[in-house]
Amino acid sequence: MARPHLGPRRSYPLRLDPALLAAIERLAAAEIRSVNGQIEALLREALVARGIGVKAGEDDAAPRGDPP
Incomplete structure (x- = not known):
């Protein structure tokens, strides 16, 4: 499956319970x-389930509010 270019990625240290990590690896x-791609997919699915959409490549630094 082709993925659009997502731009620069941010790193974040993540501590996981070993059993949880093993399940994610499977x-x-x-x-x-x-595993990184799977964690990202699971996080996106969880956000969608809560009604929070995230566009590919969306950045924290993106301006908020109404466009000018």
Whole structure:
């Protein structure tokens, strides 16, 4: 599946319970993704489930509010 260029990525240290990480690794392998890609996909799914949309490449530094 082709992915659009997402621009520069930010790093974030993440501590996970070993059992949770093992489950994510199994799911990533089943879906042929990297663990990092799987975590990102799960986070996006969780946000959508809560009604929070995130556009690909959206950045914290993006201006908020109404456009000029």
